[in-house]
Amino acid sequence: MEILLYLIPIALTLGLIGLAGFLWSMKNNQYEDLDGAAHRILFDDEDDEPQIPSNNRGKV
Amino acid sequence: MTCLHCGEKTAPGQDFCCPGCEAAHAAAASVTKGSGFSRLANEMDEGGFNLTLGVEGIHCAACIRLIENALGSEDGVTHARVNMSTNRVNMSWTGAREYGDHLATVVSNLGYRLHPLDKAADAVDEETRSLLRAIAVAGFAAGNMMLISVGLWSTDSETMGMATRDLFHWLSALIALPTVLYAGQPFFRSAIAVLRQGHTNMDVPISIAVTLACAMSLFEAFRHGEHVYFDSAVMLLFFLLIGRYLDARAKGKARETATDLLSRLSGMATVFEDGQAQQVPIKELKAGMLVLVAAGENIPADGTVEKGRSEVDRSLITGETLPEKLEAGQEVFAGTLNLSAPIQVRVSKATEKSLLSEIVRLMEVSEQANARYVRLADKAASLYTPVVHAMGALTFIGWWLFMQAPWQVSLLHAVTVLIITCPCALGLAVPVVQVLASSRLMKTGILLKSGDALEKLAEVNTVIFDKTGTLTIGHPELIADDYSNADMRLAASLAAHSRHPLARALSAAYDGELMELEVTEHPGRGLSAEIEGWEMRLGSRAWCGDQTAAQQDNALELWLQVGDDVRARYAFSDRLRSDAADVIAELKRRHIDVRLLSGDRTAVVSDVSKQAGITSYKAEVSPVEKRDYLEALAREGAKVLMVGDGLNDAPALAAAHVSMSPSSAIDITQNTADIVFQGEALMPVVQAIDVAHRSTRLVRQNFGLAILYNIIAIPVAVLGYVTPLVAAAAMSGSSLVVIMNAFRLNLKRRG
Known part of the structure; x- marks a missing residue:
């Protein structure tokens, strides 16, 4: 049963990483414009990161 | 010579009748729609706007x-x-704040219309x-x-050992307690707010069940018991949050469009003062100001025409399709469209007193009256709450007083009752069906704008149509005839230079090559151009038509004249949507009363109603009369679906039980309507009613399933046979059954 001492923390950590990733992507405006993102894939250039200035979030 | 700006006679050799017109003309040419937005810009912390x-x-x-590229390539x-x-x-x-005007102009010059936003939408x-x-x-x-x-x-x-089980319980607590504190907030907050006002809603039992479940589980964990329900509490929150999110998103969409409407009304107008043109927000227009209205622009305020000769499209206010001639001294209304030439309007009423605002106000009043509708889910919740709490209380009293059980055990059973009567099924029953139904409708081009639209639509027993733009296409189309190709090419080439509805209809009907022409537009009369020394005219009967030809019918017409020779007559009419008659037959088959209500002339309305197969119609009705008519119907107990597209329909749409408008309708009407449908066909009206019936049936079934589940689960819980495993399985099971039942909406192929 000692294996539990490793497995449970590992399971929780993996879950937390997933959760953190999701919250980060939300905070980073990744879900702001899903329709636009679907179309932007057609652009040739590489400039496709969301550029809303951080100090302006919430005001926008 | 006539004045380039207002069409008055001028001195020989002069382009303008007065210096005022000259300045106004120059201003109207240089002013673009991008101006005035920079005042809305936010100053950023690191400089710039x-x-x-x-x-x-x-x-x-x-x-x-x-x-993005056009803006990106601008300096700064x-x-x-x-x-x-x-x-x-x-x-x-x-750089400067005003530079924003230039940037806005860059975008509007690309052909995209800009409008300011309301900041309330962010909330x-x-x-x-x-x-x-x-x-x-x-x-x-x-x-x-x-x-x-x-x-x-x-x-x-016995197998895993007490220590391991306690470890598991405490781990669960460690995860569950912060989660409940964080994720439960939407429910707790709403429950507290409602309790303060002395009411109750769905969130009250949810909050109590979750809080009690956690408190009791913590207590059990302390005394090494086995009734630990952390997992059930968190699962409950998870499922309910999904339902809440779907609900919020549907409502958010509706509010988004509503705020867009208000901001669009608050655009900019070009005011002419001391020989200078200035951009002023429409809200700040005052009586006595002189406003320039370019061709193709909406008139921003009620007033009288000071200078200029043009045509005005009043369909917004009256529903009348024919453009009306406009001359100096005539009265104009805010929101109507100036068609053919720039005019100067002396404002007679501040914007908030204009006819347009009056209509908006009417609409708001009717909408408030309509907000009293109680949704099925809320009705269910108001029954559910007292029943469940009474049940829990009775269980506690029963075990404690009659079974002589210790109070801890009695409380345990009571809490189990609260958990197992899980409101999941109720919380999910409506949102899931609604999201599935609206995405299904979206695929066929029908947009649901308010959450309760489907429910109301299923109750409809009367449908009232507007005529122009709803039963009919809304703009004139060329009546097919054997026009000669050469004439057609000539006429279309002339017509391509005008925004007049008839000219547009003519160019739309011709798909061949156009000739390069230098065309002059004569407001109220037509278009002319010169080719190889011949003067060609396309325009009204009085200007270039055959004066002697008999006026055949009610049709709108354009005449083509080359030199002195009248070449052709082009007749136009606003035709019925292709499936209008079918739709009305379908509605009648469903025992729905169909009526027609229009602001147009009686002759035209009776004609259209005959073609569409509607027996009951009313013509020459003003916006206020329309609304009164609907309110009278509502008093008689009819549940009315109003389908309309004009501004004149907006108050009626708001007064109706539920309303629809085509996507070709003006913004304000689309915003008022509960449902907007796209495309040329009218069939979406029937489709939406069918989907509404089916989804309401599914919602009722889901409530039925939830009740059935509770009838089985509650006695088991009251008698104390429920373990944590049974509680979790039963709860998740009931949620899944409800969700799966909702998906049946998409399984059925018919409709």
Whole structure:
């Protein structure tokens, strides 16, 4: 049963990483414009990161 | 010679009748619609300005690209980003605030209309965001706790040992308590707010069940008991948050369009003062100001025409399709469209007193009256709450007083009752069906704008149509005839230069090559051009038609004249939508009373109603009369679906039980309507009613399933036979059954 001492923390950590990733992507405006993102894939250039200035979030 | 600006006679050799007209003409030419937006820009902390505007007409990747590149290539622009989902453009620049006007002009010159935004819309956004965060946290917790709970359920304490079981219980508590504190907030907050006002809603039993479940589980964990319900509490939150999120998103969409409407009304107008043109917000227009209205622009305020000769499209106010001639001294109304030439309007009423605002006010009053509708889910909740709490209380009293059980055990059974009567099924029953139904309708081009539209639509027993733009296409079309090709080419080439509805209809009907012509537009009369010394005219009967020809019918017409020779007569009419008659037959087959209500002339209305097969019609009705008519119907107990597209229908739409408008309708009407449908066909009216019936049936079935589940589960819980495993399984099971039942909406192929 000692294996539990490793497995449970590992399971929780993996879950937390997933959760953190999701919250980060939300905070980073990744879900702001899903329709636009679907179309932007057609652009040739590489400039496709969301550029809303951080100090302006919430005001926008 | 006539004045280029107002069409008055001028001195020989002069282009303008007076210096005022000359200045106004120059101003109207230089002023573009992008101006005046820079005052809305926010100053950024690191210097420079940031501005977000609404954009209309973004359809594809090329649009995004075009706008972003055009802005990006301007000097001083540090950031330009188009949001396609919300139809917004966000831009930042360094330098002067006024530079924003230039940037806005760049975008509007590309052909995209800009409008200012209302900042209130952001709050809605924030609500769905925080719900999504709560779902993420609850989902993470629920998943990880299941991992532990499966271990707890599959063996008993003898096999795994007391210490291991306690460890599992405390781990669950460790995950569950912060999760409940965070993810439960939307429910707790709403429950407290409602309790303060002395009411109750669905959130009250949810909050009590979750809180009690956690408190009791903690107590059990302390005394090494086995009734630990952390997993059930978190699972409950997770499922309910999903329902809440779907609900919030549907409502947010509706509010988004509503705020867009208000901001669009608050655009800019060009005011002419001391020989200078200035951009002034429409809200700040005052009586006595002189406003320039370019051809193709909406008249911003009620007033009289000071100078200029043009035609005005009043369909917004009256529903009348024919453009009316406009001359100096005539009265104009805000919101009507100036068609053929620039005019100067002396404002007679401040904007908030204009006829347009009057209509908007009427609409708001009717909408408030309509907001009293109680949704099925709320009715269910108001029954559910007292029943469940009474049940819990009775269980406690029963075990404590009659079974002589210790109070801890009695409380345990009471809490189990609260958990197992899980409101999941109730909380999910409506949102899931609604989201599935609206996405299904969306695919066929029908957009649901308010959450209760489907429910109301299922109750409809009377449908009232507007004529122009609803039963009919809404704009004139060329009546097919054997026009000679050469004439047609000539006429279409002339017509291509005008925005007049008839000219547009003519160019739309011709798809061959056009001739290069230098065309002059004569307001109120027509178009002319010279080719190889011949003067060609396309216009009204009086100006270039055959004066002697008999006026055949009610049709609108254009005449083509080359030299002195009258070549052709082009007749136009506003035709019925192709499936109008079928739709009305279908509605009648469903025992729905169909009526026609129009602001147009009686002759035209009776004609249309005959073609469409509607027996009951009323013509020459003003917007106020329309609304009164609907209110009278409502008093008689009829549940009316109003289908309309004009501004004159807006108050009636708001007064109706539920309303629809085609996507060709003006913004304000689309915003008032509960449902907007796209495309040329009218069949969406029938489709929406059918889907509404089916989804309401599914919602009722789901309530039925939830009640059935509770009838079975509650006695088991009251008698004290429920273990944590049974509680979790029963609860999740009931939620899944409800969700799966909702998906049956998409299984059925008919309709």
